[in-house]
Amino acid sequence: QVQLQESGPGLVKPSETLSLTCTVSGGSVTSNSHYWSWIRQPPGKGLEWIGHIYYSGNTNYNPSLKSRVTISVDTSKNQFFLKLSSVTAADTAVYFCATGQSCSGGSCYPVFWYFDLWGRGTLVTVSS
């Protein structure tokens, strides 16, 4: 059973870079049947997809954040990462890592259009 756990600083200063880690347990980030995603939720607001990475290293980002976002993976640590640069108060949010998979007839393939496994989320506040 794959589990995800976010970690990282809970407070980041404006203009600095937000860095978060998602640790994958019970599975491998090198799996070809998962896209590994980051999603965030500002306090009292809706969810916002940030982007994802595939085991091959291919990434896709939300156009509204693309210039500031980098998602990467460390296969030796079974982790993937989020970096968001030049943060402002508007980046204050609960950040979730998540993934989706579709399985049928014993075979599984990755999906990025829905998320059936989420981490618990971590609150990041941007403030001086």
Place this chain on the structure above:
Amino acid sequence: QSALTQPASVSGSPGQSITISCTGTSSDVGGYNYVSWYQQHPGKAPKLMIYEVSNRPSGVSNRFSGSKSGNTASLTISGLQAEDEAHYSCSSYTSTSLHVLFGGGTKLTVL
């Protein structure tokens, strides 16, 4: 890219049925069967309730159902129960920049 449009709140009494709408465009909801719905209790991570418009993951009650007509998707919850009180969000694949859009979320109150 605008978020998908959901009502801010809906309510119903135990045992009743309610429907939450999710309106997009032909580039997202209307163009693909890649709509999903999530339930989120306060302080918790979202839980997938419906995927690809009308499919229920294993373990999700059959009181939850999804459908789509044109650019609007809907989540229906029948036989409302107290534990259904939560926020519900829709999402859809969008061909605009090939990513995922979410709705603003709907707070369901069980009276």
